[in-house]
Amino acid sequence: MTGRQKRNLIILTDPGQDQAAAIFMILGASEAFNVKGIVATAGNIDLSHTVNNCLKLLELAGRSDIPVYAGSPRPILRDLTTAEHVHGPTGLDGVELPEPKSRPAPGSGVAFIIDTIRRADPGEITICSLSPLTNLALALVQAPDIAPKINSIVAMAGAYFEVGNITPTAEFNVYVDPEAAQIVLGSGVPVTLLPLDVTHQMLSTRERLNAMRAIGNRCGPALADMLTFSERFDLDKYGWEGAPLHGPCVPAYMLDSEIFSGRHINVSVERGSPLTLGMTVADWWQITDRPKNAFYVRSGDAVRYYQLLQDCLKRLP
Numbered sequence: 001m002t003g004r005q006k007r008n009l010i011i012l013t014d015p016g017q018d019q020a021a022a023i024f025m026i027l028g029a030s031e032a033f034n035v036k037g038i039v040a041t042a043g044n045i046d047l048s049h050t051v052n053n054c055l056k057l058l059e060l061a062g063r064s065d066i067p068v069y070a071g072s073p074r075p076i077l078r079d080l081t082t083a084e085h086v087h088g089p090t091g092l093d094g095v096e097l098p099e100p101k102s103r104p105a106p107g108s109g110v111a112f113i114i115d116t117i118r119r120a121d122p123g124e125i126t127i128c129s130l131s132p133l134t135n136l137a138l139a140l141v142q143a144p145d146i147a148p149k150i151n152s153i154v155a156m157a158g159a160y161f162e163v164g165n166i167t168p169t170a171e172f173n174v175y176v177d178p179e180a181a182q183i184v185l186g187s188g189v190p191v192t193l194l195p196l197d198v199t200h201q202m203l204s205t206r207e208r209l210n211a212m213r214a215i216g217n218r219c220g221p222a223l224a225d226m227l228t229f230s231e232r233f234d235l236d237k238y239g240w241e242g243a244p245l246h247g248p249c250v251p252a253y254m255l256d257s258e259i260f261s262g263r264h265i266n267v268s269v270e271r272g273s274p275l276t277l278g279m280t281v282a283d284w285w286q287i288t289d290r291p292k293n294a295f296y297v298r299s300g301d302a303v304r305y306y307q308l309l310q311d312c313l314k315r316l317p
């Protein structure tokens, strides 16, 4: 990243062990990213837990200076679906994390998104979304003037070729708040989606987890323990040699987009059918004339991805 300008990020997250990995990747790449703030989302678990989990991760990484805002306690229209069956009863099980000394920042996550983008120069802020898109969608609805000022939205969301993980057809982040995902896809802001189609290629094999554990700092081994907890569900389900590591695909894409490949296509979210609610209908072959609204990433190089993660983890305490 030498010579390149830092990206100013707003992170949307409901961590989640895989999102802990994404947050650590971002913090370890401090030459590339400046984190303006984190908005905790209701998703993998309720909002009070996700706020606390964000604060704990920052405490472990020695970055309690980054403000954490509480987002909306629920999706725009629907009841909250959570995923403690994957992430554990705290939403981030697998390791004893330090109790945070810092408190959530005052004000709502939605107001933070709006104010930060309004105050910034056009193109200055990039949205890094690891979670359901509720808070960004609410910000775009309340303050449509922010849309043309956002540099881009890079989101772990959706699935098409790999089908779903929370229902047979829907990926969790989109299923939790399909209306929010559709609002974001219709906003006119450049969107890149990192769906299950690519995250399912990024398997956290034993060898890769051992390499994290061997780093010998605080964050590497803690992350390996967290991922060892959450992988149980996926290993049982898929029978693969490791679990998919979703979240870090977002910062990895921003750090080195050449690791990935995809296409500009139309992606629309199913919101009417109870059977396929939250499905991201990806027009990969341009069968319709619906306008292209997303760069849809379909594949990536797992070796380079884990090398990047490892390099970032090494730079943390």
Ligand code: BDR
Pocket (backbone or CB within 6 Å): 016, 017, 018, 019, 044, 083, 086, 130, 131, 156, 165, 171, 172, 173, 246, 247
């Ligand atoms: C997404 O769902 C969540 O449970 C994970 O943290 C990730 O954001 C994957 O579908």
